[in-house]
Amino acid sequence: MSRRRKLRESAPVEVALTGMAHRGPAVGRIDGQVVFAFYGIPGEQVRVQLERRRRKFLQAHVVEVLEPSPDRIAPACPYYGVCGGCQWQHLGYAAQVRLKRQIVEEQFARIGKQSVTVDQVHTPSSPWAYRYGCEIALSRAAGFRQRGSRRVVEVEQCAISHPLISKLLTTLNTMIQDGRIPDLWGMNWVETRVIPQGESVKLALVLEGVRNVDLVAQPELRAVLAALSTIPEAISVSYRTPSGAVEPFAGPALVDVEILGKQIRFPPGAFFQANVEMLPTAIARMRDLAAVQADETVLDLYCGVGIFGLFMAEDAGRVIGIEVDAQAIDAARQTAAQWGLQNTEFWDLSAEKVTEDLPQFDVAIVDPPRTGLDPRVLRAVAGSTPSRVVYLSCEPSTLARDAALLKEEGYRVERLELFDFFPQTYHVESLALFRRC
Numbered sequence: 001m002s003r004r005r006k007l008r009e010s011a012p013v014e015v016a017l018t019g020m021a022h023r024g025p026a027v028g029r030i031d032g033q034v035v036f037a038f039y040g041i042p043g044e045q046v047r048v049q050l051e052r053r054r055r056k057f058l059q060a061h062v063v064e065v066l067e068p069s070p071d072r073i074a075p076a077c078p079y080y081g082v083c084g085g086c087q088w089q090h091l092g093y094a095a096q097v098r099l100k101r102q103i104v105e106e107q108f109a110r111i112g113k114q115s116v117t118v119d120q121v122h123t124p125s126s127p128w129a130y131r132y133g134c135e136i137a138l139s140r141a142a143g144f145r146q147r148g149s150r151r152v153v154e155v156e157q158c159a160i161s162h163p164l165i166s167k168l169l170t171t172l173n174t175m176i177q178d179g180r181i182p183d184l185w186g187m188n189w190v191e192t193r194v195i196p197q198g199e200s201v202k203l204a205l206v207l208e209g210v211r212n213v214d215l216v217a218q219p220e221l222r223a224v225l226a227a228l229s230t231i232p233e234a235i236s237v238s239y240r241t242p243s244g245a246v247e248p249f250a251g252p253a254l255v256d257v258e259i260l261g262k263q264i265r266f267p268p269g270a271f272f273q274a275n276v277e278m279l280p281t282a283i284a285r286m287r288d289l290a291a292v293q294a295d296e297t298v299l300d301l302y303c304g305v306g307i308f309g310l311f312m313a314e315d316a317g318r319v320i321g322i323e324v325d326a327q328a329i330d331a332a333r334q335t336a337a338q339w340g341l342q343n344t345e346f347w348d349l350s351a352e353k354v355t356e357d358l359p360q361f362d363v364a365i366v367d368p369p370r371t372g373l374d375p376r377v378l379r380a381v382a383g384s385t386p387s388r389v390v391y392l393s394c395e396p397s398t399l400a401r402d403a404a405l406l407k408e409e410g411y412r413v414e415r416l417e418l419f420d421f422f423p424q425t426y427h428v429e430s431l432a433l434f435r436r437c
């Protein structure tokens, strides 16, 4: 029997949970060793099943709650605990928000080596049905991945996703049962976006794969694309080719997403914020914090389809957006032209590449992936001495790490706000205003 299996079949162990860790589990100690216990809550006495033994910690999940926290509630979703999408449905919503604030502040103290207080937490109108984007894995059924595994859990309804995504899950499962979509062993998935257009909502679907989608080598995927194209709400069906580019199969290569009454050109497969309802608040807060003047230049680094820079162009003298995804940059240019903007430029370059030759700018907006800023990029941005750096982050640990580096470069956190873009999960979006001292 493997060591892991032996651990999984060992007798549950009692533990007192004392804190909440950054990526969702509660924390306790067993014989002095740290244990990360999924589905636990600080203050609880629980029994856990060990799952993994690492050099510095144990990983486990709660199997019995002996003394529950007052924050514990019954999860609303029948897939909770099996599906890996949510980690915090067992926590009341007020507690989720409190813990996210606490975790971000702890990350700043521990990794960022500075004391920073969260000034404000923005929450959505409902902590349910908020997700406009997700990846639906295709296997013997359609659904989401199990926690810590590639295995696919069949899901018919997703409580945190837009109702159109739940409808799509049901449709895909029917198509698999009917044989219109074969068992793809979880090697392929449908990158799904709900596209708000005025009063109506549509779907943009991109078929993706572990080795992308090669229609010559895998002719069966043509039938999957054809099946997706029959879904009435799908206005665009495309696939990611082995080169990484997204090719349309049915419908247009770009669709329009309506935000704040304006149309944003979006190439399916590019990045788009998943909580569309909270996006206007994030744009408004970013504009407020940046307080860009009419004679100032804004650098929008990691700009995606240019959403922040495009709205900021109403305040600024000049906006330069930089993004590695050429299709997103092409879309940003098209949006700027449709809006009649004369003061924007969008460059399809990697941030690392552009640091060799950064233009002059007064304000930087940075919205990097989870990995945060490459140290070379950070030093190049700081070396251009903008008076403000507005940093939107989906990963508190890398934000805190970069805050420490920005501090060395003379930048202090002036304001920190959180956006709860992802209720029922540990994920949190942070918006930090750094000012040059």
Ligand SMILES: C[S@@+](CC[C@H](N)C(=O)[O-])C[C@H]1O[C@@H](n2cnc3c(N)ncnc32)[C@H](O)[C@@H]1O
Binding pocket: 271, 272, 273, 302, 303, 304, 305, 306, 307, 308, 322, 323, 324, 325, 328, 349, 350, 351, 352, 367, 368, 369, 394
């Ligand atoms: C968190 S998203 C933000 C996008 C945009 N600000 C928005 O909110 O829609 C990060 C973006 O960085 C881009 N990206 C990733 N690595 C990059 C790099 N090395 N250089 C430039 N852009 C990069 C991704 O393609 C993605 O669009």
